[in-house]
Amino acid sequence: MSDIRGFTAGFRILGPLEGHYGPTVHRPRGPKVRNLLALLAVRAHDIVEVDTLVEELWDGSPPSTAVSTVRTHVYHLRQELERALGAEAMRGVISTEATGYSLRPAPGQLDLDVFTRLYGQGRAEMRAGNRESALQRFDAALGLWRGRTLADVAQGRVLAGHAARIEDLRVRAQELRIEAAMGLGRHRELVPELRRLVATHPLNEWMHARLIDALHRSGRRGDALRAFHDVRTVLAQELGLEPSEDLRQLQHHILAGGSAA
Known part of the structure; x- marks a missing residue:
């Protein structure tokens, strides 16, 4: 993951969807598997209900086998990630919950989490009047972006709403960076x-x-x-x-x- 020292495994969604393990870059195959991983990633650490996954994957017109098909997609996604990125790195990253599934990356394993942390630090530095430090945090946060959120994923209604929210955060970080730089006379x-x-x-x-x-x-x-x-x-x-x-x-x-x- 760019600009994050020590990054060894995880997921990128601030641009094309990618999984990483060391030098290995993996882009999940199959549109529904990609949408599944993308939705779990934008709601990382939360439980994504099966009904929500069904809505995203079939856009309100699911087949009668939708729930069992979601389970199959999750199984194949786990297998694919373990083969591509290593069983040890991916063990427990996608958990099965009573009502759905959850992506639970460790700290630093999801670029959105890192962006959110740096963005929050930048805001805190701005409130404290430390414009130079704030500018450094916003530069680091914005440096994580490689394009539009999930740029290579065909997004359904649910995923598109989350992607728009993340894009709004990017715009706000850009605005705050500009405020910090203008305050420094640049x-x-x-x-x-x-x-x-x-x-x-x-x-x-x-x-x-x-x-x-x-x-x-x-x-x-x-x-x-x-x-x-x-x-x-x-x-x-x-x-x-x-x-x-x-x-x-x-x-x-x-x-x-x-x-x-």
Whole structure:
């Protein structure tokens, strides 16, 4: 797992779905087996009820044999992981419970768990006013991502909802990282990243506002006003909306010749 020293076994879901054991990388075969592992991973440490697994795997139209088929898929998943990643490493990772199944990775064995821990540490450092330390935590957390959550898994309704929640956490970590870096006066350094982020999230007005502010504080008044025009056009075309009060105040401040300091 990237940026985690000492990682030897576990699962990655912050990007394509992968299992790891040392240098071995395993991508489970079969769409239903992949969905099963993915759903267990996004709800790691919780019990995922059999009914929830059935809903995900058959999208509300299960066969009469759905429950027994889930058991078969779990059996094959365990066998596949043990063969690919080692019986010792995978022993007890997928547990059978009274109402369903649970993925119980050890600390550091699931990239989402590591991300959540680093994200929480970054937030704590921000609250304490330690922007440099916060920035380091957010950089480490965001460095775990290799693409969209479960990018290579065909997601049903249940899994898609969990993936959207995880993506929202990623966006919030990006926002807090930007806040920390701007608080340290790194406006020029942030401009390329902010341009990439507003291209990825064109309707996120907060990110547009930070781009405009970073450009202005970098002495690029014309570029800042052009960035305001760009977001106004996007909002009008996509949603039929005017820019937020935050954005309008930024525009007024720049037009009035307000200090970029």
